[in-house]
Amino acid sequence: MAEFKKLDPIQKQLLEQISDLHTMPEGAWSLRINGELAGKNSSEHITIEKKQDLPGIDIRIAPGTKNESVHIPVLLAQTGIKELVYNDFFIGENCDVTIVAGCGIHNAGDQASEHSGIHRFFLDKGARVRYVEKHYGSGEGTGERVMNPTTEVHLAEDAYMEMETAQIKGVDSTVRVTTGTLADRATLVVHEKIMTHGKQYAETRFRVDLNGEDCGTHVVSRSVAKDESHQLFLSEVNGNNRCSGHTECDAIIMDKAYVVAKPEIAANHVDASLIHEAAIGKIAGEQLIKLMTLGLTEKEAEEQIINGFLK
Amino acid sequence: MLELQHISYEVSEQTPGNDRKAEILHDVSLTVEDRFVAVTGPNGSGKSTLAKLIAGIIKPTSGRILLDGTDITDMSITERARAGISFAFQQPVRFKGLTVKDLISLAAGKSISVGQACTYLSEVGLCAKEYINREVNASLSGGELKRIEIAMIIARGTKFSVFDEPEAGIDLWSFNNLIDVFRGMYEKTKGNILIISHQERILDIADKIIVISGGRVAAQGTKDEIMPALLGNTSAGCYVAAGKGDKKNG
Numbered sequence: 209m210a211e212f213k214k215l216d217p218i219q220k221q222l223l224e225q226i227s228d229l230h231t232m233p234e235g236a237w238s239l240r241i242n243g244e245l246a247g248k249n250s251s252e253h254i255t256i257e258k259k260q261d262l263p264g265i266d267i268r269i270a271p272g273t274k275n276e277s278v279h280i281p282v283l284l285a286q287t288g289i290k291e292l293v294y295n296d297f298f299i300g301e302n303c304d305v306t307i308v309a310g311c312g313i314h315n316a317g318d319q320a321s322e323h324s325g326i327h328r329f330f331l332d333k334g335a336r337v338r339y340v341e342k343h344y345g346s347g348e349g350t351g352e353r354v355m356n357p358t359t360e361v362h363l364a365e366d367a368y369m370e371m372e373t374a375q376i377k378g379v380d381s382t383v384r385v386t387t388g389t390l391a392d393r394a395t396l397v398v399h400e401k402i403m404t405h406g407k408q409y410a411e412t413r414f415r416v417d418l419n420g421e422d423c424g425t426h427v428v429s430r431s432v433a434k435d436e437s438h439q440l441f442l443s444e445v446n447g448n449n450r451c452s453g454h455t456e457c458d459a460i461i462m463d464k465a466y467v468v469a470k471p472e473i474a475a476n477h478v479d480a481s482l483i484h485e486a487a488i489g490k491i492a493g494e495q496l497i498k499l500m501t502l503g504l505t506e507k508e509a510e511e512q513i514i515n516g517f518l519k
Numbered sequence: 520m521l522e523l524q525h526i527s528y529e530v531s532e533q534t535p536g537n538d539r540k541a542e543i544l545h546d547v548s549l550t551v552e553d554r555f556v557a558v559t560g561p562n563g564s565g566k567s568t569l570a571k572l573i574a575g576i577i578k579p580t581s582g583r584i585l586l587d588g589t590d591i592t593d594m595s596i597t598e599r600a601r602a603g604i605s606f607a608f609q610q611p612v613r614f615k616g617l618t619v620k621d622l623i624s625l626a627a628g629k630s631i632s633v634g635q636a637c638t639y640l641s642e643v644g645l646c647a648k649e650y651i652n653r654e655v656n657a658s659l660s661g662g663e664l665k666r667i668e669i670a671m672i673i674a675r676g677t678k679f680s681v682f683d684e685p686e687a688g689i690d691l692w693s694f695n696n697l698i699d700v701f702r703g704m705y706e707k708t709k710g711n712i713l714i715i716s717h718q719e720r721i722l723d724i725a726d727k728i729i730v731i732s733g734g735r736v737a738a739q740g741t742k743d744e745i746m747p748a749l750l751g752n753t754s755a756g757c758y759v760a761a762g763k764g765d766k767k768n769g
Contacts, residue, residue, distance in 0.1 A: 340689065430615075498612040501574055502626045502675065503600040512625065516616030 215241075222283045222312030225344040229279065237279040238265050243291045254278055254305075264294035264326075267307075271300030271332065279308045282325065287317025287351045292324045299367075301332040308340045311355055313379070313459040321501040322354040327358065331367035331394075339371045345378025359386045363394035365420065370397040375410065376518065377403065384412045390451075392420035400429040401518045402463070404437035416442040418451035418480065427455040432514050433465035441469040447480025457486040460517060521573065521679055521711060522551040526582035528568055543568045544734045545584070551679075551711050554728035555701060558715045559749070560731035567609060569731065570683045573713070574606035586679065603710075605675045609683035611664040614655045619667055622655055626671035639670040639717045642703065644696055661688040669700060678710035683714040686718045698724055722746065 215223065215231070218465060223229055226325045232239055232247070236254035239246045257266045267278060280295065297307065315321045317437040331337060345353035361369055375382060388396045396416060404410050416425045421466065427446060433439050445453040449492040473482040491513050499509035528544040544565045558566050571577045574583065575596040577663030581692055584592045614622070623636045643666040653659065654669065665688045672680050686697060700714055701724070714721055728745040730738040731743055738745055 261675050456743055461740065492612070494612045497576055497596060499625060500596040501576075501604075501606045502622075502671065503597060503627065505597050505626060510619065512621075513614065516614060516618075516621060519616050 212355070213239045216285075218314050219283050219287050220286065222314055222344065222346070223281055225346075226310030226342040227279060227281050227308055232276075233279060235276060235278070235441055236267075238267075240280075240282040240293065242284060242286045243289045245321045251276065256280075259294060259296075260475075262294045263291065264296070266296050266298070266422075268298045269300055269303050269305055272302050273300065273380040274304045277308060278304040281309070282311040282323055284313040284315075284321050284323055285313070287315050287349055288319035290320070290322040292327050295328070297327065297329045297337075299329065299331045299335045299337055302334040303332075304336045306338045306340070308373045310340075310342040310344070311354040311357075312344045313347070313355065314355050315345070315351045316349040321356055322352075322356070324356040326358045326360070326361070328362075329369065330362050331364055331369060333349045333364045334366045335364070336368045337370070338495075339369060341371070341373045341514040343375040343379050343382070345380065345400040347378075352362070353378060354381045355379050357385075359384075361386070361388040361396060363388065363390045363396060363423075364393065365392045367391070367496050368395045368397075370399075372399045374518075376401065378403075379410070380406075380408050382410045384410070386412070386414050388416040388425065389419050390418050390423035390425065392414070392423060394420055394423045396425045398425075398429075400427075400431075402429070402431040402439065403434070403514075403518060404431070404439055405434040406408070406437060407435070408437040409439075411440040412439070412442070415456070416443075416445045416453065418445065418447045418453055420447060420451070421449050422451065423449070424452040424481070425454070429457045429459075430457075430517055431457075431459045431467065432462070432518060433459065433467050434462045435465060436463065439465075441467070441471075443470075443484070443485075444472045445482055447473070447475045447477055447482050450479035452478070453480070453482040453483070455468045455484045457484075457488075457515075459488040460514065461488060462489055520550065520587055521713070522548075522550050522583075522585040523569075523572075524548055524583045524585065526569075526572060526574060526579045526584070528565075528577065529580045531643065536577075542712045542734055544572075544579075547731075547736055549729055549736055549739065550676040551713050552728075554712065555703050555725045556711065556713050556727045556729065557722045558724035558729045558731055559717060560737065561720060564731045565734040566731050567683055569605060570609075570713075570715060572748045573599075573681055574604060578604075600677075603677040603679055604679040605672045605677045607672045607680070607682040607685060609687065609715075611661075611668040613657055613659070613664070617655055618652050618654060619650045620652060622667065622671055623674050628675070633676070639674050642673055642700055643667070643670045645670070663696060665689050669697075673700065673704060676708055678708055679713075680708075680710070681713045681715070683715045684717070685714060686716060686721060697721070717733075719746075719750075722749075744748075 238248035253270040255268045256374040311323050313321050441457045443455045458467045469486040471484040496509045523620045526547040529540045529542045620636050640647040
């Protein structure tokens with residue numbers, strides 16, 4: 209059961225930002241604070257075990273588990289911590305579960321704090337997972353807040369995974385790598401939201417191998433780059449069978465920011481149907497004007513448009 | 520009441536080696552003090568330019584604009600909106616991410632209940648439940664966007680509203696409903712509604728019709744004064760060409 213120490217106010221705030229939780233919920237969870245496992249809890253169908261050889265945990269969800277959730281937040285509130293964590297998720301046949309991960313870094317010091325997580329998902333036949341991951345940084349220190357998540361998704365026949373990832377504030381540098389391999393009739397849906405400001409850098413790399421017959425992927429990335437920040441979007445979708453793939457990269461640039469999108473789609477099968485859409489530009493003038501005719505100032509209009517875009 | 524005094528608007532037409540001015544509106548003076556004033560005229564005559572000048576999206580090259588006696592010529596779009604001017608675009612704008620409810624709330628200037636938003640949508644003939652949480656993006660048809668645009672003006676409820684061709688794209692929705700919307704707005708605001716339109720049935724409810732042609736006021740007057748001449752010619756342009764312009768009693 210819950211055996212972790214009480215959270216301090218900063219840790220509480222980080223937890224709230226990344227998971228909307230005030231404390232750890234009923235059911236299965238694990239909590240990592242400042243580079244160490246601070247507590248974990250298994251439930252009847254979901255077991256969480258500490259890895260023996262590496263930092264990280266194994267999460268096993270029994271076949272047929274439905275409408276249950278797992279929370280695995282990571283909090284870093286000390287300056288200068290660098291960690292690399294390996295979490296593996298084994299999702300049994302015909303499960304239908306929600307997994308909420310996320311990382312909050314508060315860096316009040318002058319040394320970089322860095323969290324790199326390697327998450328591997330193995331979904332058995334017919335399993336369905338909704339995976340939610342939020343990244344957030346705070347703290348007035350000069351030390352950088354760095355997060356480098358890698359997500360590896362393996363979908364068996366008829367499996368379905370939906371990923372929602374968001375990095376809205378305070379992360380100085382991020383390289384996000386997501387890969388997927390899909391068997392027959394499997395589906396991978398990704399919704400990514402990123403906002404960078406200051407001199408931040410965000411890079412996202414997608415690689416999806418559509419190996420199974422009638423499998424499909426839908427990747428939607430929406431981002432806003434402000435100030436002097438820089439973003440790079442790379443996607444690679446390989447259609448190796450009768451399949452469908454759709455990637456969409458939509459970015460708003462402001463100030464002196466710049467965004468590069470390099471999509472790649474490869475149809476290696478005559479019945480592979482692949483689409484890529486990419487659009488980068490500043491906020492459309494007519495959108496600002498419309499909201500100003502409703503009585504908003506230009507600044508208020510801009511905020512509404514960005515909030516809506518990243519909602 | 521809105522007054523345009525000697526409004527001219529010109530743009531520079533830049534082509535390589537040539538920078539000449541093109542006048543879109545020339546010395547336009549008119550007063551909108553009735554319930555419904557319709558502005559009509561051929562394509563390219565400057566009607567939409569007139570609407571944009573009133574909303575503050577563009578500034579006149581010369582002339583003044585007065586709202587209830589106050590000079591608003593130098594006010595920004597936002598200031599004019601707050602002073603009580605609403606503008607329904609001819610081509611509504613799409614927003615990725617913002618929902619119908621978001622836009623109606625912004626128009627109302629406050630967070631509104633689902634029930635309240637539904638009332639506005641029902642007034643423009645949309646089944647509210649199906650629309651309230653939809654994004655105002657490319658998934659909506661032109662006609663749906665047009666109705667949402669009108670619902671936003673209803674939600675604002677300001678004393679002066681401009682509609683730029685409100686009937687375009689909503690053919691399946693009967694004009695009677697659209698006319699009811701205008702009547703309902705007037706009952707609530709007791710203000711003035713300026714409607715740019717080519718539709719006879721909209722012109723028919725106007726207390727005053729203004730014909731714009733070639734960037735000038737070609738004629739203005741009551742329906743009875745203007746309509747026979749308009750209908751007697753194939754277009755308002757012919758009307759002016761025939762030398763019948765600028766008369767109150769055509």
